[in-house]
Amino acid sequence: MLSEQTIATIKSTVPVLEVHGTTITKRFYQLMFEAHPELLNIFNHANQKQGRQQGALANAVYAAAQHIDRLEEILPVVRQIAHKHRSLGIKPEHYPIVGKYLLAAIKDVLGDAATDEIINAWAEAYGVIASVFIDVEAEMYKKAEQQQGGWSDFKNFVVQKKVKESNQITSFYLVPQDGQVLPAFEPGQYISLKMEIPGEHNTHIRQYSLSSAPGQPYYRISVKREDAVGSRPAGKVSVYLHEHVQEGDVLLVSAPAGDFTLDRTDRRPVVLISGGVGLTPMVSMLASLVETAPDRPVTFVHAAVSGDNHALRNEVEELVATHAQAAVRWCYSRPTEQDRLAQAFHKEGHLDLAWLQSVVPERNAQYYFCGPQGFMQSVYGLLKEWNIPVSDIHYEFFGPAAAWEADAQ
Template structure:
């Protein structure tokens, strides 16, 4: 437990962190990697280069300061980040290192304004926050390794099949190299793929949604190829061009908080943009195989017809789903935009709605859903990148 004086000091620094958070986290990551370059084997280099990781950490530190006397208020954020940490292999021994460099960064950026009293209070607060993450992540590690076929950290998988889904997306079917049964996962979850790319000094980790329902003898991920000049593209280009059937990858156990509520019987709607369709495919297939009578709307938006993926697969599932509708939209056409009128016409107000796609796409869709009367508890979303909030107007 933190003392009242420590809580008061930490809360008083929240406005300063709101202003200087990004500057602090930029200094933090620079100094951290300079002293501990081995940590570059864990962190996503693309998120670093684009500043997304720095912004995510700044948001988290600020939220912790605001809610320091009641950390339970940020448990949903903790759970989301802890899932990502578990999938990346973050260990308890990493936290003291992070704490040391975070405090140094606060002092470096704020200078004399960061008094010894403030640094001491933040040191105590960080210890409590770190302990919350460590305990949460350890519980997730134990859950992952104790289920049948489960494991901790990474294990080797073999690429058994490689399928071109559209002009940009390729699916990879992955089977455990030890031939053990694969643990089940919640529809919508992801795995982390760890690759060694020729000519690259450090390992690269990327998280990809599992794009089919659990129950197969292999995991399937479906990867969009990014541009070669884009820092995000180094892994996807490697997977598309160099990884072949019979090659191996290291993979972590399925993780993630974005998943289908399989206990609900309410109508369900899936709204995806681009490669955001991948986790929704897992959810859709699960309903098709376990609850085919459920009222279901599947809406997918791509830039053009040649960029729609899984079309044949979806159509085959629909034949056995009497209460399901599938709508394809092309955003390069005037009628290809999802707006409030479209949502009102195609999605029942009592539906549970799952949204995934580019950030701007999701912000627009989610804000329209809330404006139409959908409750926060009905709307579930995931996006690709570090844990951070979207700019959505959450309904009171």
């Protein structure tokens, strides 16, 4: 338990963190990687270069300071981050390193304003927060390893099949090299790939949603090739997977993780909304609902640029055809002439509230959505405008938590 004095001191730093949070986290990563370059084998370099990881950590530190007297309120966020940590291989011995350089960064950035009282209070608070993460993650590691066919850390998988799904997205079917049974997973969860890319000094870890239903003899991921656009560099792992990984190759894979999963205790209708490659967890959810909840109404809404960019369309339509209460709607922002001739879409342009209301038969439903950041912001805004309760809104964001997500908690 934290003392009242420590809590008061931490809360007094909230306004400072609001202003200087990202500067502190940038300095933190700089100091930590200089002292421990081996940690570059865990962290996403692209997110570091784009400042996304620094921003996400700043948001997390700010939230911890705000809720330091009622940490139970951020436990859902703790569990979400803990899932990612478990899939990356974060261990208890990493936490003292993070604490040391986070405190050093606070001192560096704030200078004389970071009094001994403030530094000592944050050291005490960090110890409590780190202990919560360590305990939660220990239970997750134990569960992952002890389930049937389970394992800890990373395991060798063979690429059984490689299938091009669209002009940007390719699926990889992965089976355990040792021939052991695959552990179950919840639709919406992801796995991590740990890649050693020729010419790269460090390993790269990326997380990909499982795009098939549970119970298959393989794990399937459907990966979008991220080419360079403007100032955004090409995705090292996605490009390598598309260009160099072939059937028969061996990849290092983590056990499934993630808390973006279907609420199976709720029997109300389900609305699945996706944009681009964000359809991957939605296809897994749809396939599971078709198999296990044939009486539960499902509306599947997907937004793509055009039919050329639309992956897994036939699979989704086949799944919907087998479910008496399922419907699918496609929205293309820039349909091709072929799309128009084939009447391959239901709406041209972007999702808007009027159209969404017209295709969702029952407002009282559970809403799940996933896609690029701009798409996520738009869909969240539409659902809030429609006065959908926050408890009925569920989403997965590919990458570190974005600033807009603070409003969604």
